[in-house]
Every structure is written in structure tokens, then in C-alpha cells.
Amino acid sequence: MMKIGFIGLGMMGNPMAHLLAQTGHTLAVMDLNAATAARFAAEHAGASVAGELKDFGDADIVITMLPDSNAVEAVVLGNAGKPGLLSILKKGATLIDMSSAEPMRSRKLAQTLQDKGLQYLDAPVSGGVKRAVDGTLAIMVGGDAAVLAQCEPVLKTLGKNVTHVGQHGAGHAMKALNNYVSAAGLVATVEALQVGQSFGLDPEIMVAILNSSTGKNNTTENKAKQFMLSGAYNSGFSLALMAKDLGIAMGLGESVGFDMPLGDEVLQIWRDANEALGKGADHTEMYRYFRNRKQ
Structure with a gap:
């Protein structure tokens, strides 16, 4: 031992x-x-x-x-x-x-x-x-x-x-890039749900259809109904940490000379949400942030 x-x-x-x-x-x-x-x-x-x-x-x-x-x-x-x-x-x-x-x-x-x-x-x-x-x-x-x-x-x-x-460093690089893909997918999902609801679609049905279609992702499977539509916002991972990880991913891209235009936009969205929602916000509160932006 x-x-x-x-x-x-x-x-x-x-x-x-x-x-x-x-x-x-x-x-x-x-x-x-x-x-x-x-x-x-x-x-x-x-x-x-x-x-x-x-x-x-x-x-x-x-x-x-x-x-x-x-x-x-x-x-x-x-x-x-x-x-x-x-x-x-x-x-x-x-x-x-x-x-x-x-x-x-x-x-x-x-x-x-x-x-x-x-x-x-x-x-x-x-x-x-x-x-x-x-x-x-x-x-x-x-x-x-x-x-x-x-x-x-x-x-x-x-x-x-x-x-x-x-x-050495490859694990941390992979983690940052994984969270970039996850964060981008979450924002896309939230935007789609907000637009759909504004049109008159039922968000519960939307999530079910996304999960049986090509739009399925980690957010639709594990976060949308559980933490967003329910209003629980208690996944256990903070919005600030997601923004931090995105910053690491963008910094990695810069260090290897690769331009990440989508990543830059996604990072700004998360930083804006973090500033608006304040310390302690769960990362699934991005759903609430977009809902309030519409208003």
C-alpha cells in the first residue's frame, strides 16, 4: 500500500x-x-x-x-x-x-x-x-x-x-480543449432552446428531439432538463471555472500559433455571463443568462 x-x-x-x-x-x-x-x-x-x-x-x-x-x-x-x-x-x-x-x-x-x-x-x-x-x-x-x-x-x-x-502538459491541454468544445456546445444548445421557446416550441420536447437527432451533445443529454429547465442550476461546476478553462484553451491556441475565432467569441460570452451573474454561479446558469438577455 x-x-x-x-x-x-x-x-x-x-x-x-x-x-x-x-x-x-x-x-x-x-x-x-x-x-x-x-x-x-x-x-x-x-x-x-x-x-x-x-x-x-x-x-x-x-x-x-x-x-x-x-x-x-x-x-x-x-x-x-x-x-x-x-x-x-x-x-x-x-x-x-x-x-x-x-x-x-x-x-x-x-x-x-x-x-x-x-x-x-x-x-x-x-x-x-x-x-x-x-x-x-x-x-x-x-x-x-x-x-x-x-x-x-x-x-x-x-x-x-x-x-x-x-x-507533460498534454493532459492539461486536452482538458482545456475538451471544456472548450463542451462550452461551445452548451451555448449553442441554450441559444437554440431560447429561440425555440420564443417561436412556441416546448423546450422539453426540443431536448428530447435533439437527443434523438444530430444535435445531441453533453448539454442536451446531461444538463438541459436536469439543471436548466428544472431551474436547479446545481451541477457542481462553476461558471467562473468554465470561463477560466476557456481562457486556458485560447491561450494554448495562441501559444501554438493557431487562430481560434469561434473560441474567442465563446470565451467572451462566458466572461460576460460570469460578470453578469457574479461569484458562485453554476455554469448551467448560462441558460438563465440568455433568457434574461432576451428580456
Whole structure:
């Protein structure tokens, strides 16, 4: 069995850490909110709280599930004069970054870790809170195949599909591009539903027809009725995070010299919605945003 550290017990991280706690591995957890980490440890026999990064010094694997590259780099490289995991982890330990981070920065971070005798995988996820709970996330992995082989049993506790997509940074690149396609499809679906309703179509019937026709997509199948038409708006993934991931995708396009005109338009729509709806809005509230725009 392994000694695993897990940093970031948010809406996705908490159920993921819960699954790891069921496997018998020694698990230490950390969160910006110390009470959250304490509550998790109290609810999971065998889990402990890492009060400081140095408590991960004997870990075989440390998993980060954090908001962005800035947060990841603060933990790995150190922040405000405090040492990071780079100078704390034992030789041969592996950092698995499951956050949604910037691919180019992930590549650089991987090299920095390797220079210190540490291993790195970027392994972001897709599937939302529901699939985090039942361990069926899609996990896209960048890094050395041999390192992935060592860590795959742990990752398969969290995801049904674990796919090696390339070298360091490739996982984060794939995640950003996946979310771009998903976000563009969501906007197209929302626009179609609003136009159809204005014409007099029943949105429930529209969704059913889209799901039996060529317009079927992740939004029509898993979000439209469940979170939008119902007015629940509680999918568990924030609008701000979607806008952030879109920014990463557009930045990736720019870094490789590829113009993304549709992507630029989609990003602006999400940024405008994020500004209008405010902090904490679920990404499915894009439906409400478009409805109010019509008014």
C-alpha cells in the first residue's frame, strides 16, 4: 500500500479523496479551510490531516486538486518564504496534478520536479461531481508512460477511463480543449432552446428531439432538463471555472500559433455571463443568462 497526500477538498476533491480513503492506502489530506480537512479526517478512519506541507515528506504520491496553475505552483515551489513540495518530497515521489492548469506552465513545472529527482503527471478530470462520487471520471494523463503505469491503480480508483494522451502538459491541454468544445456546445444548445421557446416550441420536447437527432451533445443529454429547465442550476461546476478553462484553451491556441475565432467569441460570452451573474454561479446558469438577455 502507498502513502498518499491529497491537497484540495473542494466539490470534486472531497469525493475523490473519499474513494482513496476506502482503498486502504495511508491518506493525509490538506485544504485551505483547515476545518474541512479536519472534518474529512474525522469521517474517514485511517485518514489524517496534514497541517503543513512538510507532513507530506514521506508520501509516495501527492495529488493536487486546486483551482489553477498559480495555486499549484504556490504549493509545489513554495510561497511567502515557505518551502514547497519541491524541497519536501522524498526522491522518487510523484506529484499528480489533477487541477485544471495551464499546459505550458505544467511542462515547466514537470521539468523543475524532474531536475530534483521527482516524478510528475498532469491528470485533469472530466465528468463533474456525480462521476467524482461514483469513481467514473474520465482522466486524461500527460507524462511518462512508465510513471503512469506505477500510478494507474490509484487513478483507476477515481476514474473509469484513464487515458495517456502524451508528454507533460498534454493532459492539461486536452482538458482545456475538451471544456472548450463542451462550452461551445452548451451555448449553442441554450441559444437554440431560447429561440425555440420564443417561436412556441416546448423546450422539453426540443431536448428530447435533439437527443434523438444530430444535435445531441453533453448539454442536451446531461444538463438541459436536469439543471436548466428544472431551474436547479446545481451541477457542481462553476461558471467562473468554465470561463477560466476557456481562457486556458485560447491561450494554448495562441501559444501554438493557431487562430481560434469561434473560441474567442465563446470565451467572451462566458466572461460576460460570469460578470453578469457574479461569484458562485453554476455554469448551467448560462441558460438563465440568455433568457434574461432576451428580456
